[in-house]
Amino acid sequence: MAAVHRIRAVVGMSACAALAAGCAGAGALGGGSDGTQLVVAIVANPQMEDAIELSDRFEEENPDIDLKFVSLPENEARAKITASVATGGGEFDVVMISNFETPQWAENDWLVNLQPLVDQTDGYDPDDLIPSIRDALSYEGDLYSVPFYGESSFLVYRKDLFEQAGLTMPEQPTWDEVRELAKELHDPENGMTGICLRGLPGWGENLAPMNTVVNTFGGRWFDEDWNAQLESPKFKEATKFYVDMVRDYGISGAAAAGYGECITRYSQGQAAMWYDATAMVSTVESPDDSLVVGKNGYVPAPVKETDASGWLYSWSLAIPKSADDPEASWKFMDWVTNKDYIKLVGEEFGWERVPPGSRLSTYELPEYREVAEAYADPTLEALSSVDQSDATVDPVPYTGIQFVGIPEFQDLGTRVAQQISAAIAGQISVDEALAQSQRYARSVGESYQEDE
Amino acid sequence: MATAVGTAAQFRHRRHPGGTVATIATWVIGFLFFFPVLWMVVTAFKQEVDASTDTPKIFFTPTLDQFRGVFDSGFWPYVGNSMFAVVVSTILVLVLAVPAAYAVSIRPVEKTQDVLFFFISTKMLPVVAVIVPLYVIAQRIGMLDNIWFLVILFTSMNLPIAVWMLRSFMVEVPGEVLEAAEVDGAGMFASFREVLLPMLAPGIAATALICVIFAWNEFFFSFILTAARAGTVPVFLVGFITSEGLFFAQLSAAATMAALPVVIAGWVAQKQLVRGLSMGAIK
Structure with a gap:
């Protein structure tokens, strides 16, 4: 029995020690301000880092608001924000999402309708937002998120290399022409890649450029009755074209190369062409990061059967329904997506660093036009020529260009992307990849057919 | 205990030539394990452009910019x-x-x-x-x-x-x-x-x-x-x-x-x- 007492004594002592440790620690966590604290979840991209740096100005203007940022890479941010918003976790007062999430989450009643806030804010000027972006961030005519920046896709090429080789880039190239050009310029022995295209699996990685190829080749993911179309002749033709081009004239190890690898390769002067997001210019034309500044030409996304083929994407800010103080959240969102913010970035950090693709007025600023001479108009044209509710040749039951705007697409897209990536790596044939992909897509399509 | 020490001493005498090989192998393995850490520290002193070259750069002008950024x-x-x-x-x-x-x-x-x-x-x-x-x-x-x-x-x-x-x-x-x-x-x-x-x-x-x-x-x-x-x-x-x-x-x-x-x-x-x-x- 004595032993039992002893054990109790030890346990008692441990509990005391634990308590003491706890109390001592509580002080270390103290702090916090009197005003409202806004927690902002953002995707860690260069323009967002600039916004964090400049946020002191906002806090000076609004001393009652204290900003805290959570900055994460794209995939982690998306997972975390989705979990929080979907469960009403309430950790965040402002979240960065995209035109993929906005209409779906608005429909689920997870987001605060921003239209009343936008309308009552003097000088916000919603008509200045680029129309295709504004539409993509609206649900039933009301804005549910506001764009921080927007992007489409276009083709960048090295003017100096084209000149040397006596080649010319058409003003609106077709994919067949691009293929011929890539063939001419591809010279792996001398470290030159014909064209950089993403191969890394992910619905936001290789599928983004490939889907624009599928669209312009006349393919589609589903017909109007949600029958999966991944083995249809046009989808197959587009996929074969994309996979072959990456294998023949792309970078070695392309199956593992995403945007990051392509940007490194191109800005180090090791690729003749690159088809990707218009946001690339902030790195490609930045003297700190790039060896090819000023040597580049930009043309619209290559086409085949459609007139235009760029994608549409926007990182935008929204307020989850669980936010404590939507008015305070909006104050920050207004500040960071306003015309004045764009001028502030230009004056503080240089005009090449302003968040592009959100407002028409950005493209009228003389200072911006001067530094962005090579790419301002191509970007704006790319953004104006796309419509995510009409991107395919044949009609479809979904919206979206480089994605299918349904919640299941994150999973479906990534599975299909893995098949495509395996085909690029040469582990399976395109036919095998698409047969498997068709099975995935069919089961998703069937769940929509049952609903109807 | 005494026997154990004796055995260790005998081993010490018998170290050549296998010992040299073992020593080299130890250093090689040690270096292989340490190399990623070393490379991380070296990269921390580079500019972003130097850090992402295709052929890794060994000679570069070191900078504290990245630490300042952190x-x-x-x-x-x-x-x-x-x-x-x-x-x-x-x-x-x-x-x-x-x-x-x-x-x-x-x-x-x-x-x-x-x-x-x-x-x-x-x-x-x-x-x-x-x-x-x-x-x-x-x-x-x-x-x-x-x-x-x-x-x-x-x-x-x-x-x-x-x-x-x-x-x-x-x-x-x-x-x-x-x-x-x-x-x-x-x-x-x-x-x-x-x-x-x-x-x-x-x-x-x-x-x-x-x-x-x-x-x-x-x-x-x-x-x-x-x-x-x-x-x-x-x-x-x-x-x-x-x-x-x-x-x-x-x-x-x-x-x-x-x-x-x-x-x-x-x-x-x-x-x-x-x-x-x-x-x-x-x-």
Whole structure:
């Protein structure tokens, strides 16, 4: 029995020690301000880092608001924000999402309708937002998120290399022409890649450029009755074209190369062409990061059967329904997506660093036009020529260009992307990849057919 | 003991030529293990352009820009959170694990084997399998983005390992020593404090360091369950990864800073650690 007492004594002592440790620690966590604290979840991209740096100005203007940022890479941010918003976790007062999430989450009643806030804010000027972006961030005519920046896709090429080789880039190239050009310029022995295209699996990685190829080749993911179309002749033709081009004239190890690898390769002067997001210019034309500044030409996304083929994407800010103080959240969102913010970035950090693709007025600023001479108009044209509710040749039951705007697409897209990536790596044939992909897509399509 | 020393001496005489090969192999393996760390530190002093060249650059003009960038992006609150969670959870683990290990080694309770197996079985479930319930629980009780929730998780995550480690040290303590203390009139408490603890100090130090390392490096829980207020250093690190731009140099600088406290802790505890980790080997 004595032993039992002893054990109790030890346990008692441990509990005391634990308590003491706890109390001592509580002080270390103290702090916090009197005003409202806004927690902002953002995707860690260069323009967002600039916004964090400049946020002191906002806090000076609004001393009652204290900003805290959570900055994460794209995939982690998306997972975390989705979990929080979907469960009403309430950790965040402002979240960065995209035109993929906005209409779906608005429909689920997870987001605060921003239209009343936008309308009552003097000088916000919603008509200045680029129309295709504004539409993509609206649900039933009301804005549910506001764009921080927007992007489409276009083709960048090295003017100096084209000149040397006596080649010319058409003003609106077709994919067949691009293929011929890539063939001419591809010279792996001398470290030159014909064209950089993403191969890394992910619905936001290789599928983004490939889907624009599928669209312009006349393919589609589903017909109007949600029958999966991944083995249809046009989808197959587009996929074969994309996979072959990456294998023949792309970078070695392309199956593992995403945007990051392509940007490194191109800005180090090791690729003749690159088809990707218009946001690339902030790195490609930045003297700190790039060896090819000023040597580049930009043309619209290559086409085949459609007139235009760029994608549409926007990182935008929204307020989850669980936010404590939507008015305070909006104050920050207004500040960071306003015309004045764009001028502030230009004056503080240089005009090449302003968040592009959100407002028409950005493209009228003389200072911006001067530094962005090579790419301002191509970007704006790319953004104006796309419509995510009409991107395919044949009609479809979904919206979206480089994605299918349904919640299941994150999973479906990534599975299909893995098949495509395996085909690029040469582990399976395109036919095998698409047969498997068709099975995935069919089961998703069937769940929509049952609903109807 | 004498025989053992004799054998070691004989080995020392017989070292050539196989010994040279072994020495070279040791250095090569050591270098291979150390190389990624070295490369990380070197990259931290590069400019982004130098860090992402296709043929890695060995000669470059070193810069402290990346470290400046790391400090400018709010490094210290994350360090504070990490320090707090690591120190408190490690203290809690030791406070709970030392008596628990005592009860499964020196004075074994009933069904000691089952208890030990139960402890270790809690490590068998992959954490990803429990993350959804944990998230929902944290949300319901208002503990999302609260450092105390991480303290609880780190404590429970390290507790089984600590009990097992401490147990292996305690079973090495000769029973005669404790019996002698008892004969001299020391109660359980006194013999625990005066006799057992000094002998176990290296073992406890080694256990504590392992707990510190695991808790300091823990990413998954911290990433899912924290946001702005309770974020830890590993969560701060991933913020440097971006899909639109170059980031190797700055990430390396941040990772170097993140690794530093653990390296320093290991350095300080080196002597204790070697004694602690080799305790099982000396009878």
